[in-house]
Amino acid sequence: MGRFVASGETERQPFPAESPARSPEERCTGLLFINPPSPEGETWVRCQHRAAQRAPDGMVWPQVALAQLAALFPERRLHVIDANARRLGWADVEAEVRRLRPRWYVTQVAGPILEHDLRGLAAAKEAGAATVAFGPLVTPVAHELLRRFPLLDYVLCGEPEVALRELVDTVEGCWEARPPQIRALCEATTPEPWPHTLSTVPGLAWRREGEVILNRRPALIPRLDDLPLPAHHLLPLGSYCGPATQAPAAVVVTGRGCPGECCFCLKHVTYRQTARVRSPEHIFEELLLLRSLGVRHVYMQADLFTLCRDQVRDLCRLIVAEGLKLAWSCSTRADTVDEELLRLMAAAHCQRITWALESGSDALLWRAGKRAHVADAEQAVTWARSAGISSWASFIIGLPGETGDTLRQTINLAKRLSLERATFELAVPRPGTPFWEQALSHHWLRPGASWREADPAGPAVIGYPQLSAARLESALERAYREWALRPGSAWGQLRRLSQSRPGWDLGMQMFSPAS
Ligand code: SF4
Numbered sequence: 001m002g003r004f005v006a007s008g009e010t011e012r013q014p015f016p017a018e019s020p021a022r023s024p025e026e027r028c029t030g031l032l033f034i035n036p037p038s039p040e041g042e043t044w045v046r047c048q049h050r051a052a053q054r055a056p057d058g059m060v061w062p063q064v065a066l067a068q069l070a071a072l073f074p075e076r077r078l079h080v081i082d083a084n085a086r087r088l089g090w091a092d093v094e095a096e097v098r099r100l101r102p103r104w105y106v107t108q109v110a111g112p113i114l115e116h117d118l119r120g121l122a123a124a125k126e127a128g129a130a131t132v133a134f135g136p137l138v139t140p141v142a143h144e145l146l147r148r149f150p151l152l153d154y155v156l157c158g159e160p161e162v163a164l165r166e167l168v169d170t171v172e173g174c175w176e177a178r179p180p181q182i183r184a185l186c187e188a189t190t191p192e193p194w195p196h197t198l199s200t201v202p203g204l205a206w207r208r209e210g211e212v213i214l215n216r217r218p219a220l221i222p223r224l225d226d227l228p229l230p231a232h233h234l235l236p237l238g239s240y241c242g243p244a245t246q247a248p249a250a251v252v253v254t255g256r257g258c259p260g261e262c263c264f265c266l267k268h269v270t271y272r273q274t275a276r277v278r279s280p281e282h283i284f285e286e287l288l289l290l291r292s293l294g295v296r297h298v299y300m301q302a303d304l305f306t307l308c309r310d311q312v313r314d315l316c317r318l319i320v321a322e323g324l325k326l327a328w329s330c331s332t333r334a335d336t337v338d339e340e341l342l343r344l345m346a347a348a349h350c351q352r353i354t355w356a357l358e359s360g361s362d363a364l365l366w367r368a369g370k371r372a373h374v375a376d377a378e379q380a381v382t383w384a385r386s387a388g389i390s391s392w393a394s395f396i397i398g399l400p401g402e403t404g405d406t407l408r409q410t411i412n413l414a415k416r417l418s419l420e421r422a423t424f425e426l427a428v429p430r431p432g433t434p435f436w437e438q439a440l441s442h443h444w445l446r447p448g449a450s451w452r453e454a455d456p457a458g459p460a461v462i463g464y465p466q467l468s469a470a471r472l473e474s475a476l477e478r479a480y481r482e483w484a485l486r487p488g489s490a491w492g493q494l495r496r497l498s499q500s501r502p503g504w505d506l507g508m509q510m511f512s513p514a515s
Helices: 064-070 090-100 112-124 138-148 160-172 180-189 280-292 311-324 339-348 362-367 375-387 404-416 434-441 469-484 492-497 504-511
Strands: 032-035 079-080 103-108 130-134 153-154 204-208 211-214 249-253 255-257 275-277 297-301 327-332 350-358 390-397 419-427
Touching: 032 064, 032 090, 032 350, 064 079, 064 103, 064 160, 064 249, 079 090, 090 112, 103 112, 112 130, 130 138, 130 160, 138 153, 138 204, 138 211, 153 160, 160 180, 160 204, 249 280, 280 297, 280 311, 280 327, 311 339, 339 350, 339 375, 350 375, 375 390, 390 469, 404 419, 404 469, 419 469
Parallel strands: 032 079, 032 103, 103 130, 130 153, 249 297, 297 327, 327 350, 350 390, 390 419
Antiparallel strands: 153 204, 204 211, 255 275
């Protein structure tokens, strides 16, 4: 199996000539998957299946995407460094990279902290590794990324698993050594006959003689059940936790994509209008694996968890029938559930649903492509409560068409519903989404703002003629303050007490969540 160089094409040398000498066993081995450290004093959620953001309340997000990528290389030497979970800084990570001397350095990146995330490239190149970046933001900006970061060799656009396997096998010429399951998965996803060249690896962005090349869009894996189960055992499961989630925790991806048309949704970038779900049996197998690894809480992740009612129903029946006691939570939209399904989910140990409600205005929801009704949200939260499932909800401040009135409707809805927790975030147009195109064509982007600032915690990157960026930021603060002080909340009760007790007010201001 010699190193493959495509005829008629100058292949870029992926490994520097000064690479340390490698033993024969090291050839075709040595992949390092990395979730980079967070900037000092912060914790970030980086995730292939959702937008990157600062973690709320010390959440440490399980890196299932790294585990899934690793699972495609069962015959190789693998390492995962989740620097976020292990609280490592860049100096620690660089020391690990020098010690491990990986052949491939595969890193997940987040938009707002891109420069920070790519700091490890220099150490990776020193160690002789080829460098690869992936993440939901990179697909529409891969060209820019490769131009700006000369130490970055490759970018994986779209679904990264098969693209990475094809890339590694193409560069190393090791495709004949693929385990049968991996070979079948790759052949089903990229039907071009082997041998491949760099220019036929689907979804790859790379350089040829200094010029950035974007290959054709990645093919989507036809059947998600053909993916091997993620290599969860490589992750520091005991470090993963959330605001209401006990460690060890894990993420299980139950589906990818959604046929919806919400203008702000990141699924447009990777999945467009496609949607695929895993079989209940395949998911259940993963749950059993996680249980055996000591996991106590699972977050079921999908763009739209209850997209396929039959899948969720049968998964819940399986969990109940097999007596699997594993707490889980999920996020979904309110108009894709019914009372019977929620009762079944509760029986299968679903503890919490985060409802992606976005707005309290029907008109705004329809304009944003969400096409949901506020009445459905009220109904779903009521059903969930009676089934014994606690409800969280997420809202977006500043969707197209937002006004003072619609903001008021959103805040009122959050206060009215029986929620254990509400989160509000600023609308962020991300490249590759319809919202991004609208923001560009209507000049909604704040002067000087770029896609790299896509952080929903602020500052606002857009403003409207009727609602400036500054007003959106103060609306976000107001939403949190009003929700925290709503009737029935602990803060609200303290606030009312303070109004009848001189001297309490100063203390309330100091400790109010929004102050
Ligand atoms: S329903 Fe959810 S997953 Fe589907 S497009 Fe809308 S926001 Fe995205």
